[in-house]
Structures are given as C-alpha cells and as structure tokens.
Amino acid sequence: MKKPAFVLSTGIVGVVLACSLNLQQASAEPASGAGVTAGSGAPSDAAVPRAFEPLAGTVIDLTKTSATIRVEGGVEGQRAQLLDSEGSVVAEKLLVKPPRQPAPRAIVRTPIRFGTVNHFRLRIKDDDTLSEARDFDVDADVTAVDPVKLLRVTATPTGKPIIQVEGRLGARIEITNSRGRVVGTQTLDEKADSFITIDERGEDLAVSPQYTVVQKFGGATSTPVPFSRFDYTLPPEGDLIAPTLTSQETNDWGLTTLSFDATNAPDDSLVVVKDMNRKRLAAGLVSDGKAVVEFVKRGSEVQLYASVEVLATAEDPQEYESAATPVVINAGVGTQVPDAPSIEKTETGDARTTVTVAAEPGGLVTIRDENGAVVAKRLVGASSTAVQLLVPVTARTGGEYLVYQNNGNADSTPTAFTLGK
Numbered sequence: 001m002k003k004p005a006f007v008l009s010t011g012i013v014g015v016v017l018a019c020s021l022n023l024q025q026a027s028a029e030p031a032s033g034a035g036v037t038a039g040s041g042a043p044s045d046a047a048v049p050r051a052f053e054p055l056a057g058t059v060i061d062l063t064k065t066s067a068t069i070r071v072e073g074g075v076e077g078q079r080a081q082l083l084d085s086e087g088s089v090v091a092e093k094l095l096v097k098p099p100r101q102p103a104p105r106a107i108v109r110t111p112i113r114f115g116t117v118n119h120f121r122l123r124i125k126d127d128d129t130l131s132e133a134r135d136f137d138v139d140a141d142v143t144a145v146d147p148v149k150l151l152r153v154t155a156t157p158t159g160k161p162i163i164q165v166e167g168r169l170g171a172r173i174e175i176t177n178s179r180g181r182v183v184g185t186q187t188l189d190e191k192a193d194s195f196i197t198i199d200e201r202g203e204d205l206a207v208s209p210q211y212t213v214v215q216k217f218g219g220a221t222s223t224p225v226p227f228s229r230f231d232y233t234l235p236p237e238g239d240l241i242a243p244t245l246t247s248q249e250t251n252d253w254g255l256t257t258l259s260f261d262a263t264n265a266p267d268d269s270l271v272v273v274k275d276m277n278r279k280r281l282a283a284g285l286v287s288d289g290k291a292v293v294e295f296v297k298r299g300s301e302v303q304l305y306a307s308v309e310v311l312a313t314a315e316d317p318q319e320y321e322s323a324a325t326p327v328v329i330n331a332g333v334g335t336q337v338p339d340a341p342s343i344e345k346t347e348t349g350d351a352r353t354t355v356t357v358a359a360e361p362g363g364l365v366t367i368r369d370e371n372g373a374v375v376a377k378r379l380v381g382a383s384s385t386a387v388q389l390l391v392p393v394t395a396r397t398g399g400e401y402l403v404y405q406n407n408g409n410a411d412s413t414p415t416a417f418t419l420g421k
Contacts, residue, residue: 052131060189062218142218171215
C-alpha cells in the first residue's frame with residue numbers, strides 16, 4: 001500500500017490544505033457510469049488506497065479495432081477501471097458476482113492499435129478511493145494462431161457428438177461439417193479447454209460424419225484439424241478399452257442376448273450396442289467386468305458395434321466411450337424379399353381391434369395407417385404361420401391400413417385392408 005500523500009497538520013493550515021487537496025481529487029475524478037472515454041482525465045494519484053484484492057484481466061475477444069477484456073477480482077459493487085498508458089480512464093464497469101463463479105467480474109471494451117502490444121493498467125474504484133494500478137498488456141500483434149488440440153470425441157444418446165478441445169484463451173472455436181456448414185461454436189473465455197456439442201440437422205447426421213475444427217483469434221485463423229464423428233477417444237487416464245464378445249444367442253422370437261467381458265470398465269458403467277449408423281439399440285450394466293445386453297434383432301446378418309460407456313458423475317459431467325468392437329449377428333430368418341401377407345380376420349372390441357395376419361415364420365409384421373405411422377407390430381414365431389396384432393382403440397375404425405412383413409432382409413409389398421371390416 002502506498003503511503004498517504006499528505007498528513008494533516010495541526011491548526012488551520014492543515015485543515016485548509018486537506019480540504020484543498022480533497023476538492024482537487026473530486027474535480028479530477030470521473031463520474032461513475034457505464035464507461036468513461038479516453039481523455040476524460042485520470043483520478044489523482046493523491047487518493048488514499050485501501051487494501052484491495054488485485055484485479056486480473058483476460059482478453060476474451062480481439063478484433064482489428066477493439067479488445068474485450070474480462071476483469072476479475074475486487075468486491076461486488078466496486079468498479080473496475082482500465083487506464084491507458086497515459087493514465088486516462090478508457091473504460092469503467094461495475095464488478096458483479098455471477099452465480100457459481102469464484103470472484104466478481106466485469107466485461108470492459110477498449111479501442112486498440114492492431115499489430116502492436118497495447119499497454120494498459122487496471123485498478124479498482126470504491127466510492128472515492130482508488131487502488132494501486134497494475135500493468136495489463138493487450139497483445140494485438142497476432143499474425144497466426146496455432147491449430148486447436150482435439151482432446152476427445154464423445155458419443156451421446158441423442159446422436160450429437162461432443163468434442164473437447166484445447167486452444168488459445170479468448171479464441172473462437174468453429175466446427176464445420178463436410179457440407180461446409182458451421183455446426184458448433186464456442187469462445188474460450190473461461191479456460192483454455194472446453195466441451196462443444198455438434199448440433200446438426202437430421203439429414204446432415206446421416207451423411208456427414210467428417211468435420212474440421214479451427215480457432216480464430218485477432219483476425220487470424222488456424223489450420224483446420226479434421227476428425228470424424230466416430231473418432232471416439234479414451235478418457236484422460238487411458239484405461240478404458242473395447243469390450244470382448246464372449247457369447248451370443250437369438251431365440252425364436254428374435255430376442256438376441258449378447259454377453260461381454262468389459263476389462264477395466266468400472267461397475268455401473270455400460271456396454272452399449274449400436275447399429276451401423278451408431279444409433280443406440282440397447283445397453284447392459286457392467287458388474288465385475290461383465291455385462292449382458294438384450295434386444296430384438298432386426299436383420300438376418302446384422303453388423304453392430306459394442307463399446308463401453310462411462311456415465312457422467314457430479315465430479316465429471318462428461319461421458320466417456322471406449323473404442324468399438326464389431327459384432328455380427330448371424331442367426332437369420334431369410335434372405336429373399338418375402339411375399340405380401342394376407343389378412344385372415346379382424347375382430348373389434350370395446351378397447352382394441354385384433355388383426356390376424358398370415359405371415360412367414362420368424363418375420364416381423366407391421367401395420368401402418370394411411371399416413372405411414374406404425375399402429376402395431378409383432379414378431380411371428382419361428383414355427384408359426386400367423387400372428388395376431390392388437391390395434392388400439394385410437395386407430396380409426398373403417399380407415400385404410402397397410403400391413404407388411406419383413407424377414408430380416410427386406411419389407412414385402414404391402415397388403416391394404418380396412419380396419420374393422
């Protein structure tokens with residue numbers, strides 16, 4: 001802390017001198033408000049500082065004409081001041097304590113000279129008292145920025161991957177898909193690494209697994225880093241490995257049971273089975289390094305993928321996923337396009353309509369309404385030639401419906417019928 005600029009002397013001379021200096025300070029002090037422009041005059045160094053918590057500044061955005069700075073420290077209700085190299089106040093903002101943040105903060109903006117290092121100073125104003133000023137430089141001499149570091153890619157139940165990147169603090173991260181559309185952005189204004197969700201439309205998710213990620217800072221753009229939606233990376237500790245299939249079984253109803261060894265997977269993690277488009281089909285809980293996953297098979301020879309997924313916790317809100325193990329389901333029910341099924345009878349009661357369909361053994365029978373919406377479906381037994389489907393009462397009696405059968409390879413030609421007749 002600096003020593004007081006003066007000491008009150010006894011007598012009238014001391015009082016007059018003190019009043020005179022206080023008036024000079026008040027006249028030089030800028031009015032508090034949203035901002036003070038350059039050249040408004042700096043508060044007098046004769047102010048008596050108290051013990052302030054020092055301010056720290058971080059450049060969170062940089063353009064060719066201005067810098068945006070996050071200032072942290074002090075006490076809520078004090079004001080953060082940014083001074084230029086001449087000591088004039090160029091920006092002033094109230095310090096506010098956001099929820100879940102360790103210290104009060106304020107966002108200030110100032111003009112800069114691009115291509116140079118701009119010298120500023122930060123200090124706190126509390127009523128008429130000023131802290132000592134600390135040097136703060138804005139490096140606007142940015143001609144290039146390093147490529148972003150891709151830490152991991154994580155799958156989610158929604159199908160939207162989340163990537164974790166590491167880059168320059170204050171840089172803007174942009175993710176672009178193979179169609180050239182930006183599908184994820186984030187500014188690294190809190191820390192140098194961050195999680196970003198890839199937010200694509202459905203048509204993009206189906207055909208666009210390849211991406212690039214860049215970081216932009218101060219008008220410079222890094223070299224793009226390519227990655228795939230399927231580049232699932234390991235957790236930081238690197239101990240999570242792909243599961244091993246130990247057995248598989250498919251019963252007459254098409255229920256498939258897969259057993260896995262999940263080496264190094266913690267209890268309460270999951271072995272997740274996905275289809276060729278990486279859509280989640282089913283999952284089984286890991287216990288003592290083993291897991292069982294059950295689901296209804298939908299094809300005669302299905303290529304699936306199994307991976308270990310560590311669930312999010314309060315300590316780590318991000319999910320981790322291991323590399324994937326290919327799994328082929330070989331037990332099929334046919335290879336040719338099936339014949340169109342036929343309706344044997346329909347019986348309508350108070351709560352539902354029962355539709356009896358003649359179909360091939362082991363197939364899947366589906367009834368759709370005139371808009372293509374599924375109203376009922378059921379598997380045919382391996383030794384059966386007919387199946388009964390229960391249509392809810394909400395289905396329109398007298399409406400036109402279509403019934404298909406699928407033998408695990410393809411849908412048949414539909415058969416049209418009228419419900420309730």
